[in-house]
Amino acid sequence: MIQPRKSIQRLRKYNPPKEGRREMIRLDFNENTCGPSPGVLKAIKSVCSESLAVYPEYDDFIQELADYLDVRTEQLVITNGADEGIKSIIDTYLNDNEKIVIPVPTFDMFAFYAQVAGASINEVPYNDDLSFPKEMILNNLSNARILVLVNPNNPTGTRISEKDIKEICEKAPETLIILDEAYTQFSDKNSIPLIKKYENLVILRTFSKAFGIAGLRLGYIIANKSIAENILKAKSPYNVNTLAVVAGKAALKDTEYINSYVNEVKSNREFLSAELKKRGFTVYLSSANFILVNFGEENDRICDGLKQKGILIRNRTKNLLLNNCSRITIGTKQQVLSVIKEIDKLKNPAILFDMDGVLADVSKSYRVAIKETAEFYLQKPVEPSQIQALKEEGGFNNDWKLTKELIRRNGQKVSFQQVKDKFQSLYKNRLIRNERLILEKTCLEGLRDRYELGIVTGRPKDEAKFFLMNQGIEDLFNVVITADDVGDRGKPDPLGIETALDLMKKKDAFYLGDAVDDMIAARKAGITPIGVIPPGADQSLALNLRKNGAEDVLASVNDLGEVIQ
Numbered sequence: 001m002i003q004p005r006k007s008i009q010r011l012r013k014y015n016p017p018k019e020g021r022r023e024m025i026r027l028d029f030n031e032n033t034c035g036p037s038p039g040v041l042k043a044i045k046s047v048c049s050e051s052l053a054v055y056p057e058y059d060d061f062i063q064e065l066a067d068y069l070d071v072r073t074e075q076l077v078i079t080n081g082a083d084e085g086i087k088s089i090i091d092t093y094l095n096d097n098e099k100i101v102i103p104v105p106t107f108d109m110f111a112f113y114a115q116v117a118g119a120s121i122n123e124v125p126y127n128d129d130l131s132f133p134k135e136m137i138l139n140n141l142s143n144a145r146i147l148v149l150v151n152p153n154n155p156t157g158t159r160i161s162e163k164d165i166k167e168i169c170e171k172a173p174e175t176l177i178i179l180d181e182a183y184t185q186f187s188d189k190n191s192i193p194l195i196k197k198y199e200n201l202v203i204l205r206t207f208s209k210a211f212g213i214a215g216l217r218l219g220y221i222i223a224n225k226s227i228a229e230n231i232l233k234a235k236s237p238y239n240v241n242t243l244a245v246v247a248g249k250a251a252l253k254d255t256e257y258i259n260s261y262v263n264e265v266k267s268n269r270e271f272l273s274a275e276l277k278k279r280g281f282t283v284y285l286s287s288a289n290f291i292l293v294n295f296g297e298e299n300d301r302i303c304d305g306l307k308q309k310g311i312l313i314r315n316r317t318k319n320l321l322l323n324n325c326s327r328i329t330i331g332t333k334q335q336v337l338s339v340i341k342e343i344d345k346l347k348n349p350a351i352l353f354d355m356d357g358v359l360a361d362v363s364k365s366y367r368v369a370i371k372e373t374a375e376f377y378l379q380k381p382v383e384p385s386q387i388q389a390l391k392e393e394g395g396f397n398n399d400w401k402l403t404k405e406l407i408r409r410n411g412q413k414v415s416f417q418q419v420k421d422k423f424q425s426l427y428k429n430r431l432i433r434n435e436r437l438i439l440e441k442t443c444l445e446g447l448r449d450r451y452e453l454g455i456v457t458g459r460p461k462d463e464a465k466f467f468l469m470n471q472g473i474e475d476l477f478n479v480v481i482t483a484d485d486v487g488d489r490g491k492p493d494p495l496g497i498e499t500a501l502d503l504m505k506k507k508d509a510f511y512l513g514d515a516v517d518d519m520i521a522a523r524k525a526g527i528t529p530i531g532v533i534p535p536g537a538d539q540s541l542a543l544n545l546r547k548n549g550a551e552d553v554l555a556s557v558n559d560l561g562e563v564i565q
């Protein structure tokens with residue numbers, strides 16, 4: 001087989017942005033989360049057939065860009081995204097085995113194109129506090145053909161001072177300094193005036209970030225005329241497509257849109273940083289449209305958990321110096337608020353509910369079904385207190401078993417199947433409609449805003465579903481574990497609770513139950529059992545629940561606010 005070039009053979013596979021990011025809140029790639037200005041869309045829609053038929057023409061756009069930047073057209077090279085700008089510069093200036101100095105962690109494409117080129121890559125780590133390692137860089141510049149400076153740096157957000165940039169340009173006149181200003185709009189810094197002073201300085205910009213057209217691939221290089229000419233020589237002539245040019249022109253005109261977006265992002269950046277700090281996380285100072293945050297041990301869980309909720313952020317924990325860190329792109333206020341809300345929910349313990357007696361008032365359904373089934377076979381009245389006594393005894397993890405036991409203790413013998421059939425026909429044909437929601441829906445909705453909610457019930461799936469749908473609360477719960485999910489390992493076996501915790505990726509939770517078995521199951525699962533007195537039951541149940549592990553007992557589930565805040 002024909003082998004590729006040595007440098008390609010050595011190349012590790014680059015993992016580009018994943019598919020399937022649409023419809024999610026995309027805070028993972030530092031795009032503009034609102035898209036381009038409406039003027040850009042309008043301009044693209046009005047492109048005529050001829051414009052598409054001919055090869056792209058660039059002169060007008062380059063002139064407008066030069067005016068916008070206050071540079072001469074000869075100083076500009078437009079590129080297929082800043083990515084291609086990086087590639088063009090490396091293609092033009094870096095020979096096999098020549099040295100490129102890259103402070104890391106940083107944007108992956110520098111090392112990527114340098115590897116493709118077969119360069120010798122010299123990575124200089126940022127300081128431990130992620131500040132700019134100026135001294136180390138200066139010490140590494142001998143024989144360096146290219147030095148990469150990303151300002152503000154991605155993913156750390158670190159800003160490089162103008163003083164440092166100048167000092168480096170001066171001390172390394174033989175090194176080409178690439179200054180990547182992909183995030184310049186968010187940093188209030190503009191290094192273009194330095195180009196006049198330093199012949200070795202090249203600036204990279206993009207329309208992908210603030211301008212919101214990452215999908216069109218448009219970037220540019222600003223440099224001195226001689227450098228720009230050399231780069232032009234080495235790049236393909238029609239590298240930027242016509243639609244990108246049309247969009248770029250329109251984007252430059254709508255300065256108001258960009259300014260207001262940038263201002264919103266900056267204020268949201270401060271807001272999110274402050275909120276995360278309040279929650280005890282380390283947030284690095286950022287001059288870009290993203291922040292880097294250290295979530296500690298919880299980093300992976302938070303990233304994965306947010307993804308489950310449709311929010312993408314970028315887990316950077318595998319990068320040098322960024323153990324337990326994630327990068328979050330700053331979006332609209334609403335997007336930032338939903339990130340905070342979901343992080344809170346991930347941090348807070350989950351609240352798991354038993355269904356019967358806790359969410360569902362079954363005093364007129366299951367309780368009546370037990371009573372009527374027993375009475376049917378015993379042919380004599382059964383007192384509710386007898387049923388309650390059995391419940392409190394524990395060990396009968398469903399109402400059919402309990403009913404059978406009740407009948408047995410009253411001196412009759414019937415098969416489990418007989419009990420079940422009678423019970424189900426009473427329940428499904430009539431009594432199921434008597435069920436009421438105990439915990440008010442608005443109260444559940446309030447809890448759902450701050451906690452992840454789940455249900456672990458001994459009910460069969462269809463009966464659990466029926467209740468939730470009937471009450472219109474099925475969307476409030478992240479997981480619903482029913483008898484169907486645990487086979488013969490119902491409570492007090494902790495399997496149901498453990499399954500719920502696994503699915504929710506939680507360790508910490510409350511379990512609200514009205515039975516001894518609920519308390520035991522919760523303890524075995526290592527979470528906090530909270531007892532609840534069901535409607536119509538005697539408050540003396542409290543003592544029994546406590547004896548079996550309840551951390552607290554609520555006279556009514558509506559008092560829940562008292563134990564969790």
Ligand SMILES: *Cc1c(COP(=O)(O)O)cnc(C)c1O
Nearest residue numbers: 081082083107154182206208219
């Ligand atoms: C996003 C990014 C770019 C690439 O921008 P494109 O124009 O989309 O190729 C370049 N440099 C840095 C630092 C970036 O974060």
